[in-house]
Amino acid sequence: MTPGSEYPPLIRFDDAFPGLCWLGRVRPRWIRMARSDWSRARNFARRHLWPMALTVDRAVQADRRYLAEELVHLAARHRLLSMYLPRFMGGSFSGSVLGLFPVLEELAAVDPGFVGLIGGHHLGLTALALSFNFRLMDRVAGLVVRGEQTGRPFLIDCAITEPGAGSDVEEEDLFPRADLCTRARAVPGGAVLSGRKCFISTGHLADWHLVIIPYDRTHPLDKIGLFLVPKNSPGFSLGALEEKMGQKAAPASELVFDDCFVPSDMIVTQPGDLPPGRGEALLHGVLGITRTAVGAMGAGMARGAFEIALDFAAWHRVRGRRMIDRQGVQETLIRMLARVHQARAVYLEAAFALCSAFLPAQIPGFLNSALYARLYRTRFLTRLRHHAWFRRRAYRLFAGRPVTDHQRVQFYSSLAKVTGTDAGLANAHQALDLMGEAGSRHENGAEKLFRDAKLGQIYEGANELNRLHMFKHFLARDLGVDVFGTDPK
Amino acid sequence: MTEQTRALGDLADRFARREWAPAALEADRWPFADFPRLVYERAAALGLLTPLAPEAYGGPGLGFEDLAVILRHTARVDASAAVMILVQTLVRAALLEFGSEALSRTWVPWANETPFSFLAWPLYDDPEDPPETLTVRSRGDGFVLSGVARSLAGGIEDGGNRTGAAVIGVHEHGAGLFWVDESQAGVRWGDPVIGLGLRACPVRDAYFSAAAVPADRVLIRPGGLKNLAQWLDPFRLMAAYTALGVLEGAYWTARDYARRRRQGGRTIIQYDMIRGKLARMAAWIDLAGSALSNAAAAMEAGRPGDSASFLSLQTLVGAETARLTGEAVQVLGGVGYCHDFGQEKRMRDARRLESLFGGASGRWITLADRCLGRGDEGGEPVASTGGEC
Structure with missing residues (x-):
């Protein structure tokens, strides 16, 4: 695209520089809170998580039915299961949205499997939050917080993938053509679910399952249904526990629904709750957050591989010289570090794009106070937010932003995901190159990171799909290209 | 390729499908699952486990071209089995080359030997830069x-x-x-x-x-370990053949899956990006196969200098296999990442193959020394061992 071309401008200032556009709004207090969150996560990861990471990975290799409950308890003790829940809900979220992503990077640098495990739970909470069903959100939040307090952790997951529908349920243009095997049927008093979901993160450890099944497969997004299914529900059972190459701490489960009845008070959303387009808005909103999170995770994996390689090169000798004294090794190490910085820069830009679209960068001070936490639980505010009117109003605030804001989120979140996860695997490869056989031995941690990193390129939409998603939202809109049209590609 | 070698390839292929394939995934769980000893015993009985062992020692008395064919066919199904064949062959060849006759007579024979003696080798050490442990x-x-x-x-x-x-x-x-x-x-x-x-x-x-x-x-x-480095060269070519076999298995699995799997209303093999990935794999298999065949033929004809060095082939084929097996997992998506389908095993095996006879980074230093000499660091330039460097 030459400067003098007749094509419409493809690059808008707000799209090119979301972080720069946000600079004026960032307050010093927000940065202090983000720094504090990051320090806490770093301390947790190095003192508590690192000693368990390899042990759990090995335990799952020895027994493929092993479930890492000790990591769930560890997360609960350090209030990481409620890290997305604001204080007025009883959660441990400090209030700094921008600070959440560096926290994920810090945890993933030590154990991506742990982040995958709690990530499945947080994916469920995110989808629940963006359904704007505050009644059920309050209920689940209460269970999560009480679980942390009592030492009996409470987890949820988010079930969307099916045996015949993987990447295409992550893309609104492909969803209507997905080969779905599940079905939701409205019945008096609730709904009945049938079919199977697969590769559900955290499935075998979850207490409740947030299940996404359309009422009508010909209009799946318009007729989307979200349901909360407790693990002991009649008609529900756990199926296969997948034996994954990596991120072994996070189970990937099959969920089986055999005419499973869901009472109406456990239906999160159904046709008619919210205006048309809510399915698409939900999908975009959830993926916008989770893909940015996976981007941060990828940056963490890239950093973890770099740190292991650096440590090895600092003491290991090749041809009589320390590896780190060789310029070739120095160049490799700096390439690895550069990838970390690139991935981090992109996920931070994605975070700014999210904040410019629909996420508050920070929970305002009053809403984060003990007084507001008491007010939140009053009957008046509870009834207000549980009312259908309030739900529709909140949804309109979210979905009513300019289309370009949502497109920016879609582009940057996918870019963060692709950049971070590609960096993670590239650095893992280079760490193994540098370390040779030592890198392939389990006890040194590099081969585990290699196995863990590969999954980042696959889930939350394969990277190939994400690249097309980026093209659709930033280029196709102005070039009249139908990325996911019906013609063979 | 001689008729005998071709027939051996057919035998290795049939054995791989009937014997290695059913055992491969469970064996991959070792040490948390049983070692498939019986399958190895059956391979030994057919001459597939130590093909270079001389007839005077009860072995099949075959050559490197035969070993290459066995490794390639076996690695398509299970790289672990292929590398075990490589190791058992290599150890016995080293005993014959460097050991006393008494030592060879004790350890090399395999005929009628049950249970089979699995011998070990420092497979991941670089003889040009041995560890000091x-x-x-x-x-x-x-x-x-x-x-x-x-x-x-x-x-x-x-x-x-x-x-x-x-x-x-x-x-x-x-x-x-x-x-x-x-x-x-x-x-x-x-x-x-x-x-x-x-x-x-x-x-x-x-x-x-x-x-x-x-x-x-x-x-x-x-003081004499440099002799080992040179002696190992043909085995580097064998490592490259093993990597090629892994990639072939990964490619066929990815291609067959892409023909069946539907997403977005069509089979995924109809999508450009999938076709591009598969085409890159196929092209590399073509190129690598041709280069390795040339090298093997030159070696059999006693003209190893007429081909690219075995070190170059091991390094480049190994590196590209490690990368492309990751793409082969990507074609299968979530299914490719799970153990049951065998594809993620190929990615792991290919990555570990890169460490045979020393890690990749050390190998590049050796290649540079061989091609370019030591430059200003002093000492005599080291002669190149094959092709024009």
């Missing part, structure tokens, strides 16, 4: 070994069989190669090493506490 002192005609020999591959003794290992130790005069067996005083075998891939080619460390090695157990005297 096992130190050697002279004592009389022999030596005393102290320290640890890490990542010895191929040895296993779960069936009451004998086992032995070649180990590299470093003496004040330089590195040497020594033979030890399970009856050796002062040697303790470590627990199984859990590794990234090639798991059914078991790996263990061996710990030495002033273990005496008499003169007749010395394979290469201290």
Whole structure:
């Protein structure tokens, strides 16, 4: 695209520089809170998580039915299961949205499997939050917080993938053509679910399952249904526990629904709750957050591989010289570090794009106070937010932003995901190159990171799909290209 | 390729599908699952486990071209099995080349030997840059070994069989190669090493506490290990063939899956990006196959200098296989990442294959030395070993 071309401008200032556009709004207090969150996560990861990471990975290799409950308890003790829940809900979220992503990077640098495990739970909470069903959100939040307090952790997951529908349920243009095997049927008093979901993160450890099944497969997004299914529900059972190459701490489960009845008070959303387009808005909103999170995770994996390689090169000798004294090794190490910085820069830009679209960068001070936490639980505010009117109003605030804001989120979140996860695997490869056989031995941690990193390129939409998603939202809109049209590609 | 080699390839292919394939995934869980000893015994009975062992020692007496065909066909189904064949062949060849006749007579024969003796080799050590974890002192005609020999591959003794290992130790005069067996005083075998891939080619460390090695157990005297580096060259070509086999298996699995799997209303093989990935794999298989065939033919004809060096081939074929097997997992998506489908195993195995005879980064240093000489660091330029560098 030459400067003098007749094509419409493809690059808008707000799209090119979301972080720069946000600079004026960032307050010093927000940065202090983000720094504090990051320090806490770093301390947790190095003192508590690192000693368990390899042990759990090995335990799952020895027994493929092993479930890492000790990591769930560890997360609960350090209030990481409620890290997305604001204080007025009883959660441990400090209030700094921008600070959440560096926290994920810090945890993933030590154990991506742990982040995958709690990530499945947080994916469920995110989808629940963006359904704007505050009644059920309050209920689940209460269970999560009480679980942390009592030492009996409470987890949820988010079930969307099916045996015949993987990447295409992550893309609104492909969803209507997905080969779905599940079905939701409205019945008096609730709904009945049938079919199977697969590769559900955290499935075998979850207490409740947030299940996404359309009422009508010909209009799946318009007729989307979200349901909360407790693990002991009649008609529900756990199926296969997948034996994954990596991120072994996070189970990937099959969920089986055999005419499973869901009472109406456990239906999160159904046709008619919210205006048309809510399915698409939900999908975009959830993926916008989770893909940015996976981007941060990828940056963490890239950093973890770099740190292991650096440590090895600092003491290991090749041809009589320390590896780190060789310029070739120095160049490799700096390439690895550069990838970390690139991935981090992109996920931070994605975070700014999210904040410019629909996420508050920070929970305002009053809403984060003990007084507001008491007010939140009053009957008046509870009834207000549980009312259908309030739900529709909140949804309109979210979905009513300019289309370009949502497109920016879609582009940057996918870019963060692709950049971070590609960096993670590239650095893992280079760490193994540098370390040779030592890198392939389990006890040194590099081969585990290699196995863990590969999954980042696959889930939350394969990277190939994400690249097309980026093209659709930033280029196709102005070039009249139908990325996911019906013609063979 | 001779008719005999072609027939051997058919045999290896049939054996791979009927025997290696059903056992591969379970064997990959070693040491948390049983070692598939019976399958190896059956391979040995057919001459597929130590094809280079001479007829005078009860072996098939085959050549490197035959070994290449066996490895390639086996690796398509299970790289672990292929590398185990490589190790068992290599150890016995080293005993014949460097060991005394008495040592060879004790360890090389396999015919009618049950249970089969799985021998170990320092498969992941770079003979040009040996590790210094096992130190050697002279004592009389022999030596005393102290320290640890890490990542010895191929040895296993779960069936009451004998086992032995070649180990590299470093003496004040330089590195040497020594033979030890399970009856050796002062040697303790470590627990199984859990590794990234090639798991059914078991790996263990061996710990030495002033273990005496008499003169007749010395394979290469201290200072002579550079001979091993040159001698290993044909086995580098065999490692490249193994990598090629892994990639072929990965490509066929990805292609067949792409023809069946539907997303977005069509089979995924109809999507440009998937077609592009598969085409890159197919093109690389074509190129690598051709280069390796040329090298093997030149070696058989006694003209190894007419082809790219075996070190180059091992390095480049290995690196690209490690990368493309990751793409092959990507074609299968979530299913490719799970153990049951065998594709993620290929990615892990390919990655571990890169460490054979030393890690990738050390190998590039060796290649640079061979092609370019040592430059300003002094010393005589090292002659290139094949092709125009």
